[in-house]
Amino acid sequence: MTALREVAVVGAGAAGLHAAEALRRAGYDGRLTLIGAEDEPPYDRPPLSKHLLSGRWQPDRLVLRGPEALHRLAIDLRLGVRAERLDRRDRTVRLADGGRVRCEAVILATGVRPRRLPGAEAPLAGAHVLRTLADALALREELRAGVRLLVVGGGLLGAEAAATAVELGAEVTWLVSTATPLAGVLGRETAALLAGLHREHGVRIRRGVAAAVTERHGRASGVRLADGSQLAADAVLMAVGSEPATEWLAGSGVRLDDGVVCDAYCAAGPGVWAAGDAASWPDPRTGRHRRLEQRTNATEQALCAARNLLAGPDGARQAYEPVPYLWTDQYGLRVQAFGRPGGAERFEVVDGSLAERRFAAACVRDGLVCGAVGIASARAMRGLRARVAALSPWPTGAGVS
Structure with missing residues (x-):
């Protein structure tokens, strides 16, 4: 040492x-x-x-x-x-x-x-980010039945906050820039499932690019989009990356x-x-x-x-070679992912089904297992994790053995 x-x-x-x-x-x-x-x-x-x-x-x-x-x-x-x-x-x-x-x-x-949108670079009442304990408590104070919350950003943070807010009775609009939010993180199939869940629970998913937070009487009043249109809100959550x-x-x-x-x-x-x-x-x-x-x-x-x-400089060092892992909780479901499910060419369900909302799937690119994603299928996901770590070949038509 x-x-x-x-x-x-x-x-x-x-x-x-x-x-x-x-x-x-x-x-x-x-x-x-x-x-x-x-x-x-x-x-x-x-x-x-x-x-x-x-x-x-x-x-x-x-x-x-x-x-x-x-x-x-x-x-x-x-x-x-x-x-x-x-x-x-x-x-x-x-x-x-x-x-x-x-x-x-x-x-x-x-x-x-967290990044902030133009118009809210400095603190502005009703314009929120969500990174710290203080951020979360400030946003929690805003959330109540009937309040109009505009969540800007199609990543996991925006998705989780939208799900939480709508379950508290808020009227939630989720502004995203892609056709299927979260597809780049979880893959198209799982992302489409979650988007459907959001809609079932009353979240309005709107596609567009936010240009700036609008302000009225010293408080955020919504967002102006790149096309010139505006979305009104009582509070805005900027979940636009970091x-x-x-x-x-x-x-x-x-x-x-x-x-x-x-x-x-x-x-x-x-x-x-x-x-x-x-x-x-x-x-x-x-x-x-x-x-x-x-x-x-x-x-x-x-x-x-x-x-x-x-x-020390002459000791035996270990290279950092992780198997990336993330999870997200939305509407009572825990989605887990290993590796890089986004961008996969094939989505091979090996346990359960998307319709059941209980499944495990291998995400295959160039014939290799580049990722895995699942809901409530722990055993199959453990097997897929090993394949992601090894970047294993995935034979055409094969399932988990």
Whole structure:
């Protein structure tokens, strides 16, 4: 193990917390500082758009570790303060409150920030994003029977928020830019099933491109579309993607290109590592750099970065080669996906059926299993995961043996 005595982890979300825990489990007993911009201790983000937004959970249910567990980690926990600069020469992280944290090595896990539409770049009443606990609680205050909510963005976050809001009695319009929202993530067949569910529950799916949030009397009043038309609403949720929170690394010498650019071992330079939503590393199958904004990736990549940091420059490092995994909960159904179901040429159901809303399917491209997607079919999905990991050939007409 490396002889480092001062390590900092910047970012106190899931990736940052798991990195700190992994360092301690592996035997690192030096000074360990965990820096977080939010006031809250590390919490889980996936429930924000579902359990918390619906009111079924309160904020305390999202906390990843209680005070005693954090105390046992023996970390210097700096919450409510942003990192402003990484000085690699002085081996310090400079903080917004004027403080400095010494670190011989650092793991960058600052995640992403939500994009905003023109007209709502600055805070505007009734215009919401959904990334933090505070964001979710603010939106929850708006949701009630009869309120008109306009959800802008055809990704998983927008889909989950729309499903939650309509079940609370809101009148929901979901503005998407593609014919079948979520097809690029879950594949056409599963995406079409979910779109049908949204319509069954009263969500109005509208196709178009948002140009700007409109405002009236100091409050969001809807969205103007690129074609000049307008959609009126009492509240707008901007679920239009995100960007890596890496601006504070400018001038540090760390390479930035849609995130912190890492090698196959999650290293971004001497003494610098990255994990989670902001980390960009070479896909072992294509060689092209990619980021994954997925909860499971945050955990797995943090563990890999911590292990490789402690291995030292001459130790046995492990390349990061995940099988991407995501899930989404909508209308009482949990959809799970491995790999890359979007863009598959063939959709091979191996268990159940789409009509039953219980199935597992292999997603095949160029004759190889590039992904898998399913609902309530755990055993078959486990078998398909192995095939996704191996990028197995899929014979014509074959099922799971």
